[in-house]
Amino acid sequence: MPASPKRTKRKASDPQLPSHFSMVRSFKLADFVTLGNGVCGCLSLMFAMKALLTQNTDFLFSSFWCIPCGVLFDFLDGRVARWQQSSSLLGQELDSLADFCSFGLAPAVLGFACGFQKMLDMVVLTYFVCCGLARLARFNATVASLPTDQNGKVRYFEGTPIPTTLVIVGVLAYGVYHGKFWRFANPMFQHEGPFASFSQAFTPEYVWGGEVTVFPGYEFHPLVLMYGLSGTLMISRRLRIPKL
Template sequence: MPSSASGERPPQTRRTATVEFVRGSVRGSRRRALATLPSLFTLANMLCGFAAILVSIRGQYTLAAVLIGLSVLFDITDGAVARLVGAVTPFGLQFDSLADLVSFGLAPALLAFTLFSEGRDEWDPLGWVVCFLWVACAAIRLARFNTTIDPTADKRYFIGMPSPGAAGIVLASVFAFGDSMQGRDRLWVLLVVALPAVLMVTNIRFRSFRSLVSPKSGRPYGLIAAAVLLVVGLALWPVVTFCLLAYGYLFAPVLVPVVAPLAGLLPARLKEVLS
C-alpha cells in the first residue's frame, strides 16, 4: 500500500523542506504583522500626545485639544484591534499605559497650565501643584490598572475614572471656555483639573464602553443609532455635544442611580446594549 494511503508522511526532500519553510515563514510574518498592528495605533496615540505638548507650548490651545482628542480615538482603537486579532499581550498593555501617560497625563496638564499661567505671577505655584496632581493621579491610575487585573471583576466598569475620560473634561473645557480660561478670573480652571484628577484614583465605578465598541450581538442597532446621533451632534453642535459627553461621563456615577428607575421604559434591545 502506498505510504500516503497508510497515513505515513512521504520522505522529505530538499524541495518539500524549502516549501514548508517558506510557508511557515509567511505564516509567522503574518502573525507578527497582526501582533504589531495594535502597537501602531498605540504609537499614534503617543505621537498625538507628544505633538499636543509641543503646540501647547506655542500657544495653539485648540490644536492641542484636537490632538489629545485624536489620542483618545487611537487609544480606543488599539484595544479594539488587539482583541480583534487576538494580540492582547503584556507588552501591549505596558506600552499602552506609557502612551496614555504621555497623552492623558502630561499633555492635558501642560495644556491646562499654559492656559492658566500668565507668567511668574502669584498664582503660578498653585497651578504647578494642581497640574502636578493631575500627572501624579494619572500615573497612579495607570499603574493600579496594570497591577490589579482581576479576572473575576465586572468588565463593564472601571474602578476610578479612566484617564482618557478625565482628559475629555479638559478638552471640552478648552473648546467651550478657552477664552475665559485666561486672565485674572481664572482660578476655576484649577477645579476643572483637580476634580477629574482626584476621581482617577478613587474607587468610584465608571462605565466602560468596550461592549459598545466590540458588541457581542450580530445586530448592533443601538450602537449604530448612537453613533449616528453622535456624528450629527458633533457636526451641528460640536461644542455642546462634546461638553454633554465629557461632563455627562464625569457626573455619571451620580446621575445613573437617579435615572435608573426610568430604565424600565426603555426597549429591551436598548437595555441589552447598555447592560
C-alpha cells in the same frame, strides 16, 4: 607566511544577539495604533509650548485637537487587538504609557498654557498628573484580579478612566475660542504666524473665572480645581465605571 590571527569561538552558552529592529518587528497592528495615541500626546505637548512661545492661538487649537485624536487611537487599539486576538503584556504597558502622555501630561500642560500658572495652580496640576500616573499603575497591577465577562473582558473600571480628561480639554478649548483665557495687546496680529510679535502679551490675570487670593502672595484660579476633581475621581476605588 605570517600566522593567521586566532578566531575566538562562540561558546554554546553565549546568548545569541537579537536581530536588528527585532522589537519593532515584533509589534502587532494594535501596538502601532497605540503608538498613534502616544504621537498625538507628544504633538499636543509641543504645540502647547509653541503657542506659549509665539502667542499664536493656532498652535493652541492644534494642541487641543491632538487630544481627541488620541482618544480615537485609544478606542481603536483595543478593537484591533481583539479582532486579531493579539493582546500582550507589551501592548498593555504601551497603552498605559501612551495614555499617560496624551491624557495626563498633555492636559496639564494645556492648563498651564491657558494661564494656570500660579504656584498653587501648579500644585493642583501636579496632583492631577500624579493621580493619572497612579491610576494607570494600579490598573496594570490589578487588571488580572478584576472580574471579567464570558469573553475575558474587564467588567468595570475602578475610578474614572484617564481618557475622560478630554472633558477638561473641551472646557479649555471652549474658553480659548470665546476669548476667556488669552488677551492680546494687538488682536489684529493674533494670527500673524510662528514669528508673532511678543508685544501680543499673554496676560494670565484674564484667566476665565479670575483669581482668588488665599493669603498675600499666594493666589490661584478657581477653574483649576476641575483638575483636582478629575484626579481624585481617577484614583477612587469606590467609584466603579462599567466598561463598554
